[in-house]
Structure formats: structure tokens, C-alpha cells
């Protein structure tokens with residue numbers, strides 16, 4: 270299986286004509302409640318592609334935890350290592366989207382953020398027989414660092430999505446433990462100081478990441494495409510032309526596609542192309558994990 274070590278949230282999404290002013294009450298256009306968190310999103314996107322996957326992390330012990338677990342299990346994500354913390358609330362995000370598609374997001378990490386390096390031993394069983402580990406930064410950096418060490422000790426490749434970049438930057442030792450690092454434009458700028466806008470600037474940023482010990486750097490440039498730099502080659506994959514309606518979780522679906530392709534032994538260039546097709550398809554539908562494509566859809570876009 271692929272092991273995802275990451276966050277589980279419930280997202281409260283509200284669509285409004287305009288954002289409320291302080292002290293103001295507005296009626297919203299519509300609202301939804303659903304599963305979110307980068308860990309859960311990536312796990313569901315992997316499952317949608319037909320690959321066995323387990324999500325390891327924490328929820329609280331509350332109604333939201335039941336909702337999260339049910340949604341994950343319906344999507345065929347193994348939740349055996351998704352633990353309940355009775356002393357914390359399940360992570361939640363409050364997302365407001367206005368008519369222009371601008372958003373305001375407030376996050377209460379809750380149970381996701383309560384366990385540091387000392388809790389790693391509780392997640393380590395998820396690494397048994399794993400072929401690849403996916404991580405993001407919606408849990409404490411010290412925990413992610415320890416889990417990356419545990420994966421390296423077992424020779425399991427680590428794919429790290431440095432999202433969001435922690436206030437103090439990534440822990441220095443984490444770079445060399447990242448077999449694959451997948452920053453988007455903003456994260457690339459935060460990590461390297463370089464604003465990646467095309468292949469040349471993205472590969473410049475990748476060189477900085479290599480110097481810190483990253484093996485393969487994959488720079489996601491949104492609608493501009495994606496650049497990659499690996500020991501066995503570098504290149505650029507232009508974006509697939511799709512009608513984008515909602516770019517939420519494009520990066521999560523991209524990472525899921527990349528993990529699945531690499532897990533079945535694809536070469537890096539082919540894996541990035543497969544991932545880019547997954548990211549593009551995710552933008553054609555609203556929502557996070559529920560926008561993730563299945564293998565047939567990806568194959569159809571790749572053949573088009």
C-alpha cells in the first residue's frame with residue numbers, strides 16, 4: 270500500500286456574494302460540509318486511482334470524526350492507523366468563497382496538530398509493507414521529520430508536499446529525507462526565494478533544493494504546467510487544456526497521481542505527465558477529494 274501520513278479535516282464551505290464586514294451578518298448563497306485536509310484529500314485521490322492506500326494521523330472523538338471516517342472508508346481508504354484523540358476536536362476549516370472565486374480560509378488544526386515527534390511510534394505501523402509514503406505539512410514539523418526518518422530507515426521513498434510551509438521554514442534535515450519534494454509556486458518562493466514562472470526559473474529553484482539534499486524536485490506551476498528535476502533527467506510538462514472551474518485540491522490530485530505512477534514503476538517524465546493529467550481533471554469539477562479523477566478518465570485525457 271501507499272501510506273499517507275497527514276491531516277484529516279472537516280471543511281465548512283460557504284458561498285457568498287461578497288465577504289462580510291466586521292459586525293455584519295449576511296445570508297449566504299449556499300453552504301456545504303465535507304471531508305478535507307491534505308492528508309485525507311491525497312489518500313482519497315490515491316484510492317480513486319485504484320491503488321491500495323492507508324491514512325495515518327489523528328481525528329478528535331466527536332461527530333466530525335465519525336463523518337470523516339465514514340467518508341474515508343466509503344472511498345476505500347484504510348483507516349486502521351487513523352487514531353482518535355479524546356482530548357482534541359477533529360480538525361476543521363472554515364472556507365468562504367465570494368462571487369469572484371476569491372477565498373478566505375480559517376483553519377483549526379485540532380487533533381492534527383496535537384502530536385509531536387514523541388507520537389511517531391503510534392504511526393510507524395502504517396509504514397509496514399508500504400511502497401511509498403506521502404506527507405504534507407498540516408501536522409507538527411517535528412512529527413513529519415521523525416516519520417521521514419522512520420521511512421528512510423526502512424528504505425521507503427518519501428514524497429513530501431511542503432504545504433503549507435511552516436512559519437520557521439521546513440526543518441533543515443527534512444530536505445535530505447525527501448526523495449521527492451513537490452512545492453507549488455508559492456511554496457517554491459517561500460523555500461528558495463525564487464519566484465518560479467517558467468521552466469528556467471523553476472529549474473533554478475530546483476537546483477537550490479538539490480543543494481539542500483532533495484533528490485527529485487517537482488515544481489507545480491498551476492495553469493502554467495509543471496517542471497521536474499530528478500537524478501535521471503529534468504524537463505517540463507505543459508498543462509493539459511481543460512475547462513477549469515475550481516482549482517481546490519489540484520495539487521493533492523497531482524500528488525496522488527504522481528505517487529501511483531511511481532509506485533507502479535513509471536519513469537519520472539511519464540509519472541509527472543500522469544500526475545499533471547490528474548491535477549488538470551481535478552480542476553474541472555468543484556470540491557476537494559470528490560473532484561479526484563479515476564484511472565479511466567486520466568487514460569482518456571492522456572490519449573486525447
Ligand code: ADP
Nearest residue numbers: 453489490491492495508513519520545548549
Ligand atoms: P496546488 O493546488 O498545490 O497549488 P497547482 O495549482 O500548481 O497546485 O496544481 C497542481 C498541478 O495541477 C499543476 O502543476 C498542473 O499540472 C495541474 N493544474 C492545475 N491547474 C491547472 C489548470 N488550470 N489547467 C491545467 N492543469 C492544471
